[in-house]
Amino acid sequence: MDRTPRTDPRQSWTFSNSVNSEIRRAAATGIYDIRGGGAKRRVPHFDDLLFLGASMSRYPLEGYREKCDTAVTLGTRFAKKPIELKIPVTIAGMSFGALSGNAKEALGRGATMAGTSTTTGDGGMTEEERGHSEKLVYQYLPSRYGMNPDDLRRADAIEIVVGQGAKPGGGGMLLGQKITERVAGMRDLPVGIDQRSACRHPDWTGPDDLEIKILELREITNWEKPIYVKIGGARPYYDTTLAVKAGADVVVLDGMQGGTAATQDVFIEHVGQPTLACIRPAAQALQDLGLHREVQLVVSGGIRTGADVAKALALGADAVAIGTAALIALGDNDPKWEDEYRKLGTTTGAYDDWHEGRDPAGITTQDPELMKRLDPVAAGRRLRNYLAVLTLECQTLARACGHNHVHNLEPEDLCALTMEAAAMAQVPLAGTNWYPGKPGF
Amino acid sequence: MTTTLDMTALDLRQVNTRLQAAARAQANEDYVITNPRGSHAMACGLDGPLGVTIKGSTGYYCAGMNKEATITVEGSAGPGVAENMMSGTVTIHGDASQYAGATGHGGLLNIKGNASSRCGISMKGIDIVVHGNIGHMSAFMAQKGNLVVLGDAGDALGDSIYEARLFVRGSVKSLGADCIEKEMRPEHLETLAALLDKAGADARPEEFRRYGSARKLYNFNIDHADEY
Numbered sequence: 224m225d226r227t228p229r230t231d232p233r234q235s236w237t238f239s240n241s242v243n244s245e246i247r248r249a250a251a252t253g254i255y256d257i258r259g260g261g262a263k264r265r266v267p268h269f270d271d272l273l274f275l276g277a278s279m280s281r282y283p284l285e286g287y288r289e290k291c292d293t294a295v296t297l298g299t300r301f302a303k304k305p306i307e308l309k310i311p312v313t314i315a316g317m318s319f320g321a322l323s324g325n326a327k328e329a330l331g332r333g334a335t336m337a338g339t340s341t342t343t344g345d346g347g348m349t350e351e352e353r354g355h356s357e358k359l360v361y362q363y364l365p366s367r368y369g370m371n372p373d374d375l376r377r378a379d380a381i382e383i384v385v386g387q388g389a390k391p392g393g394g395g396m397l398l399g400q401k402i403t404e405r406v407a408g409m410r411d412l413p414v415g416i417d418q419r420s421a422c423r424h425p426d427w428t429g430p431d432d433l434e435i436k437i438l439e440l441r442e443i444t445n446w447e448k449p450i451y452v453k454i455g456g457a458r459p460y461y462d463t464t465l466a467v468k469a470g471a472d473v474v475v476l477d478g479m480q481g482g483t484a485a486t487q488d489v490f491i492e493h494v495g496q497p498t499l500a501c502i503r504p505a506a507q508a509l510q511d512l513g514l515h516r517e518v519q520l521v522v523s524g525g526i527r528t529g530a531d532v533a534k535a536l537a538l539g540a541d542a543v544a545i546g547t548a549a550l551i552a553l554g555d556n557d558p559k560w561e562d563e564y565r566k567l568g569t570t571t572g573a574y575d576d577w578h579e580g581r582d583p584a585g586i587t588t589q590d591p592e593l594m595k596r597l598d599p600v601a602a603g604r605r606l607r608n609y610l611a612v613l614t615l616e617c618q619t620l621a622r623a624c625g626h627n628h629v630h631n632l633e634p635e636d637l638c639a640l641t642m643e644a645a646a647m648a649q650v651p652l653a654g655t656n657w658y659p660g661k662p663g664f
Numbered sequence: 665m666t667t668t669l670d671m672t673a674l675d676l677r678q679v680n681t682r683l684q685a686a687a688r689a690q691a692n693e694d695y696v697i698t699n700p701r702g703s704h705a706m707a708c709g710l711d712g713p714l715g716v717t718i719k720g721s722t723g724y725y726c727a728g729m730n731k732e733a734t735i736t737v738e739g740s741a742g743p744g745v746a747e748n749m750m751s752g753t754v755t756i757h758g759d760a761s762q763y764a765g766a767t768g769h770g771g772l773l774n775i776k777g778n779a780s781s782r783c784g785i786s787m788k789g790i791d792i793v794v795h796g797n798i799g800h801m802s803a804f805m806a807q808k809g810n811l812v813v814l815g816d817a818g819d820a821l822g823d824s825i826y827e828a829r830l831f832v833r834g835s836v837k838s839l840g841a842d843c844i845e846k847e848m849r850p851e852h853l854e855t856l857a858a859l860l861d862k863a864g865a866d867a868r869p870e871e872f873r874r875y876g877s878a879r880k881l882y883n884f885n886i887d888h889a890d891e892y
Binding site: 254366367370371372373375398399410411412413415416417419421425426427432435436438439442443444445446 | 676677680681684704705708709711723724725728729731743744747748750762763766767769782785786788789804805807808824826827882883884
């Protein structure tokens with residue numbers, strides 16, 4: 224018997240089992256991998272920041288006695304009717320088509336109970352969301368699916384989508400499996416075919432044109448509606464500057480952890496910047512224009528906790544938007560569906576084939592039987608609870624830093640745990656007064 | 665009764681406010697706009713029966729999202745004329761710039777001159793009649809409705825087209841991905857005759873060729889990747 228010692232079998236870091244499985248999948252199908260959600264890779268994030276809290280130089284507020292306000296007003300620059308929200312957390316744009324009618328209703332119910340807004344997505348406005356959303360933001364997308372002036376006027380704000388964090392520079396694709404008669408009818412397309420959403424708007428190119436487009440939308444809606452411009456986390460300083468120059472009341476900035484209903488995995492994982500890296504440049508752009516807080520900044524992409532909310536506000540945001548976290552609050556990726564996730568070849572927490580329309584939780588589907596699994600009343604209540612927790616946590620941290628409004632949080636309340644986070648957030652590395660790129664060092 | 669609004673005395677907001685209020689009131693009145701001087705977003709968002717005649721050329725997005733109103737531009741129109749129109753009629757006596765009738769859902773856009781590139785882009789049910797020529801990438805991703813061209817069409821006509829129908833009397837420089845010439849059947853001749861009549865076009869349906877979707881790109885297939 225050969226007794227020659229052997230080294231342990233050694234896996235390649237470069238060609239890991241996960242990488243190899245994708246190579247095999249690609250070789251078998253000839254199609255790139257499409258999935259939902261945002262970037263799954265580890266990137267510097269809010270977890271890499273800490274609040275310093277009050278001490279000798281800061282005076283904390285009493286947690287249960289002293290008020291810490293959370294109200295936010297969006298659209299104060301030009302709109303006659305700005306949106307008043309009770310909390311600085313909004314629901315991000317997600318389409319009917321990608322989501323079931325019950326899911327849209329649940330989002331509206333939860334957001335309304337919490338005193339905040341929901342947002343439509345590609346595919347137009349449904350009665351489920353308008354009827355259950357006290358404040359509804361109507362997205363104006365390149366596809367213009369379902370776009371009409373009546374819905375434009377019954378919206379509370381208009382969000383012109385230039386890009387999104389999961390795919391800056393990319394369009395969308397709702398695969399034929401989810402194109403039921405209702406979805407197809409709203410989009411003026413045949414049932415069962417893949418529906419492409421263009422990456423550029425059909426009738427304007429660049430910020431000079433966008434300025435005129437915004438003028439048109441304001442003229443159609445009597446200058447009442449706040450106009451948001453949503454950008455993906457690509458070049459946040461310049462994109463914010465140009466959005467403001469074009470006339471935006473609100474800039475919505477979506478980092479690469481922001482989700483999508485369906486996009487190529489290669490796009491999600493390899494295009495755009497982490498949310499953490501986007502906020503300071505965008506806030507700086509607003510400050511350089513003398514419009515910080517007059518043009519509001521809404522940040523999205525990976526917001527999960529009240530700490531994330533507080534940190535985003537401290538870095539310069541006026542509010543945040545949640546998408547993936549809201550779906551999880553409704554019941555997405557819940558362990559109670561584990562057996563069914565296994566049948567789909569996945570597991571709880573990893574399910575991201577939202578485009579296939581077979582969601583066991585009844586959220587990212589148009590299958591009538593699966594949709595029934597989501598009770599919009601109960602799911603709306605869960606979302607409301609979750610939003611309440613985000614708000615309470617954010618208030619707790621703000622009070623600990625001595626602030627009577629969450630908008631008074633500031634970069635000086637923070638330190639960073641890593642060099643990368645210090646550089647991106649432009650706050651000092653813990654234990655120092657330095658961050659990479661700080662002037663004077 | 666015809667009311668004249670002079671844009672040397674009234675600004676855009678004042679003019680649109682007057683027009684929008686009259687449209688909402690379902691008054692079916694006639695308005696004449698003088699001295700438009702290429703203003704953008706003129707007569708946009710009208711939501712009711714109203715006659716509007718603009719004496720001169722307009723800037724971007726004239727008649728945007730029109731519903732029911734009959735709007736005539738006695739000049740040329742800038743980019744995005746009648747974009748996302750829902751119903752009604754918009755007539756341009758001169759030429760139209762890029763994206764004419766973009767994403768329109770209904771109604772008739774009647775362009776007496778030429779239309780530039782991307783005419784009828786993402787159209788969703790609108791009828792567009794162009795008495796002259798149209799530029800490149802027209803009817804890109806066109807979903808529904810009819811585009812009638814009495815002259816010639818530029819490059820990549822109907823690229824990635826869905827179910828819209830394209831009728832061209834002159835030459836087509838090239839067809840875009842998944843756009844093919846299709847048989848002109850009796851029902852198409854009938855539709856075309858009605859549109860030509862409605863637009864006051866001096867042409868016979870038999871002179872046109874029909875183009876539409878080969879429907880090969882409706883569901884992604886790796887074997888068609890080179891088409892994109």
